[in-house]
Amino acid sequence: DAMVIQNPRYQVTQFGKPVTLSCSQTLNHNVMYWYQQKSSQAPKLLFHYYDKDFNNEADTPDNFQSRRPNTSFCFLDIRSPGLGDAAMYLCATSRDGLSGGVLDTQYFGPGTRLTVL
Amino acid sequence: AQSVSQHNHHVILSEAASLELGCNYSYGGTVNLFWYVQYPGQHLQLLLKYFSGDPLVKGIKGFEAEFIKSKFSFNLRKPSVQWSDTAEYFCAVKENTGFQKLVFGTGTRLLVSP
Numbered sequence: 001d002a003m004v005i006q007n008p009r010y011q012v013t014q015f016g017k018p019v020t021l022s023c024s025q026t027l028n029h030n031v032m033y034w035y036q037q038k039s040s041q042a043p044k045l046l047f048h049y050y051d052k053d054f055n056n057e058a059d060t061p062d063n064f065q066s067r068r069p070n071t072s073f074c075f076l077d078i079r080s081p082g083l084g085d086a087a088m089y090l091c092a093t094s095r096d097g098l099s100g101g102v103l104d105t106q107y108f109g110p111g112t113r114l115t116v117l
Numbered sequence: 118a119q120s121v122s123q124h125n126h127h128v129i130l131s132e133a134a135s136l137e138l139g140c141n142y143s144y145g146g147t148v149n150l151f152w153y154v155q156y157p158g159q160h161l162q163l164l165l166k167y168f169s170g171d172p173l174v175k176g177i178k179g180f181e182a183e184f185i186k187s188k189f190s191f192n193l194r195k196p197s198v199q200w201s202d203t204a205e206y207f208c209a210v211k212e213n214t215g216f217q218k219l220v221f222g223t224g225t226r227l228l229v230s231p
Contacts, residue, residue, distance in 0.1 A: 004160075042121075042207065042221035043161070057218070090161065104149060104211060106219055108161035 003027070004109035006091050012115045013081050021076040021112045023091030032074040033106065034066060035090040043090055049074060078114075086116045119144045121210050123222035130198050130229050138193040138225050140208030147213040150191040152182055155224075156204045164206075167191065168213075178202070200231045 005024045013019040023032065031050050035043040047056045049068040063085070065077040078085055092106040124139040142148065152164040165176025172184040182193045191208060208222040 040224070042223045045218045048218075092161075105151070105163060105166060107163070108153075110160040 004091055004093055004107055006089075006109040006112050008112060009110060010113050010115070012117060013078075014117050015083065016080045019078050019081055019114065021078075021089050021114070023074045023076070023109055024072050025091075025093045025109075026072070027093055027095075027107065028071060029093035029095050029107075030071075031094045031096065032068060033092040033094075034064075034074070034076050035092065037088040037090055037111070039087075046076070081114070081116045083116050086114055088113050119210060119212060119217075119220045121208055121220050121222035123206075123208055123225050125225045126223065128225055128227045130227070132200055132229055132231055133197050134229075136193070136195040136198045136202070136227070138206055138208075138227070140191045140193065140222060142189050142191070142208075142210040142220075144210065144212055145189075149211045149213050150182070150184060151209040151211070151219070152176065152180070152191075152193050153207045153209060153221075154204045155207065161207065164193070198227075198229050200229050203227060203229045 007022050033048040034046045036046055037043040045057050046060045046064055047066055063079050067075045088111045090111045091109040094104055094106045096104055120143045122141045150167040153161045154164045155161050164180050165174050165182055167174045167184045175181045180195050182191055184191050205224045205226050207224045209219050211217050211219045
């Protein structure tokens with residue numbers, strides 16, 4: 001089945017040690033998103049790629065970076081994780097993001113739960 | 118800025134009870150509306166969505182939602198819940214102008230007791 005895949009499902013890192021989370025999709029969607037979801041909170045958009053165009057949210061810390069080497073893959077890099085970065089990180093995709101219609105529907109991966117020691 | 122309010126943070130129901138979860142948003146223009154569900158240990162799944170047309174939208178697993186534009190609401194309903202509906206439910210709204218981000222509510226945790 002076509003889907004959004006995230007690896008690993010659980011990631012433990014040390015304070016200040018860089019970590020990379022990965023997302024892949026078989027949906028051939030143009031847009032890929034990264035969200036941060038802390039316990040009992042709503043998912044918060046960090047950034048998205050529309051094809052190769054990177055779009056950062058204004059309040060996303062510089063500590064968070066992203067790469068999209070091709071249509072299928074997108075990576076979230078946390079350069080120096082702090083204790084406050086422990087969260088679930090969700091990847092999502094949509095066919096489009098501009099049409100305002102059904103193509104904007106986002107499909108989510110299972111998430112990666114990041115623990116910072 | 119766009120905001121989404123889900124009034125009930127925790128709901129506990131017995132099986133066969135009826136469910137209504139509230140969702141209100143703040144944007145006055147044209148919006149796309151979504152309900153997502155997150156079962157324990159699983160990823161966010163789309164329950165239903167509204168883009169245009171009939172304001173009563175039917176989704177998967179017997180859920181439906183009604184868009185009431187005058188009330189800026191998109192409440193989720195199910196006439197008879199099952200134990201397997203135990204999950205967290207998120208309402209999300211997206212402005213229908215160019216690229217706008219999906220804004221989520223804080224979620225409602227539903228516990229259905231057998």
